[in-house]
Amino acid sequence: MAVRLFSSNEVSDLCLGKPAIRSLSLSDTVSDAISLLKKIPESYVSVWNCHHSLNHHRHCVCVGKLCMLHIICFLSKPHNVNALSLALQSPISLLLTESAALVRHLPPNASFLEAIDAMYEGVQNLVIPIVNQNHSNSRKRGAEKSQYIESNQDYKTKYKYCWLTQEDVIRYLLNSIGMFSPAPATPINTLNVIDTQNLLAINYDAPASSALDLLSLSLINGSSVAVIDSQGKFVGEISPLVLNSCDESIVPPIATLSAGDLMVYIDAGGPPEYLVQLVKERLEEHNLRAALEMLVGDETGQSSWSSHSSSSSSDEEFCSGKNCKQLGVYSAKVVRRSEAVVCYPWSSLLAVMIQALAHRVGYVWVLEEDGTLTGIVTFEGMLKVFREHLKTMS
Known part of the structure; x- marks a missing residue:
């Protein structure tokens, strides 16, 4: 009975109410990724081998997913800490060397069993087409599925995409x-x-x-x-989930603190003053001026490099510079304790x-x-x- 049920249910049913995924191209830079991640409520963005919102050819595919932790790990490498401005202009393709296998496309009429099989093989996110409500000529569901088989190119113009995650599948299984x-x-x-x-x-x-x-x-x-x-x-633990709630100013603490001290630093209560001071002293000791500015900003509370990684946005959307430091290096995303x-x-x-x-x-x-x-x-x-x-x- 379970096999029959999961073979007949379609993955599109699990995408009801899900927002369209935000996207970047492999040619976009690290600073482009930071800017987008600061503006959106999601923790991950999809990465495509093209600008898929502009290109609808059949070879335009999602090749990975990107989060703030990818960026933090990249910027925290010693050679990048010493050349932050240059690192911010690097293409995001450098951050996704092993993530292609974590993402897979499935058509909306794929069965739930196919989704389980994909995740059984290690896939973390399935990319599922969803109806683009702005398209003026949308058709009935059955016709749309047939059109997907007949014309992948035309289908892309009528559809946006959503993530289907391992958590989504586990929640569905819990109900059965x-x-x-x-x-x-x-x-x-x-x-x-x-x-x-x-x-x-x-x-x-x-x-x-x-x-x-x-x-x-x-x-x-x-x-x-x-x-x-x-x-x-x-x-x-040093939690990826907690670090995803941080901004780039967590890079200096990673470069200077012990694992235990970092665990305390990223706790949701905010970093203790003695650890903030310790990070400053070690940055000064090693003459890491760019990293020090990343941590504390200049006299106005803003970092000169922040123009590389931010665009116009209200304070309600996300914090930056001095305000972010007061909140304990967290962005506007939901902050979780390191427990x-x-x-x-x-x-x-x-x-x-x-x-x-x-x-x-x-x-x-x-x-x-x-x-x-x-x-x-x-x-x-x-x-x-x-x-x-x-x-x-x-």
Whole structure:
């Protein structure tokens, strides 16, 4: 029954009410990406091999997704910290070397099972065409699907696109959870869902900059970077979700603080004054003037480089310069505390799903009773459990 249901339901049904995705071209610059990300409520933008709002040929496709953390990791590299103005003018293609496999196009009449299969293979976002309400000659749904098959080029002029995420699919599966009994009530340590191989962790006292490669991997794995002590006990995390709520002024703290101090710095209460002062002192010590200006601005509270990465916008849309520093280096997007979501090996799959969905994260850390970090459960891992279950039912 479940296989039949998911084979007949179409992915377009999950896109109802979703906004059209914002887009950039591979030829756009890092500063273009910063400007767009500061203006929109979404945390990610789509990246295309063309300006797809202007080009409608069949070879215009989405090749990746971009968020503020991609930019932060790029700007935080030592050679870019020393040449920020130049780094801001770099093409965003440099930031997306491994993200193409995370995105895939599907037609609106693809089945929900096809969406699960794609995400089973590691895809994080599906790009689904949605009706462009501004098109004057839109037709009935069935005719539109046929037209998609007949003329991909004409179809693109009639449609915009939306993201379908792993979270969307997990929420849908939760509504049909009874069909998968007894797996949802089974402890996760018996379901082969705890990932111990791709565990990203850093010591509390290690330089925060040493987490940059791990943070880049976390975007590919849909996970996060754990902070542990010398005994392997879980202390907290450097969360991609929290860093996505920051602006570029988080780059100097990453370049100068330890992992543990950075975790404190990005907490939603705002950075403590002693850490702000510590960052300033270390920037001055290493003569990193551009990074210091990025952190504190000039006497007016604005950075000279900010013109590279901002365009006209009201204070209600996003903060910048001095105002942003007062808010603790956060943009206008929803700020989340760096408190991590954890579970235990004997937690049920259903409980872990609900935890992740409730906190709007794609992963849950797995700890032993003494606080030792043993693994992580991600949305991708959960989807694999459900897909394997569906295979046994077909």
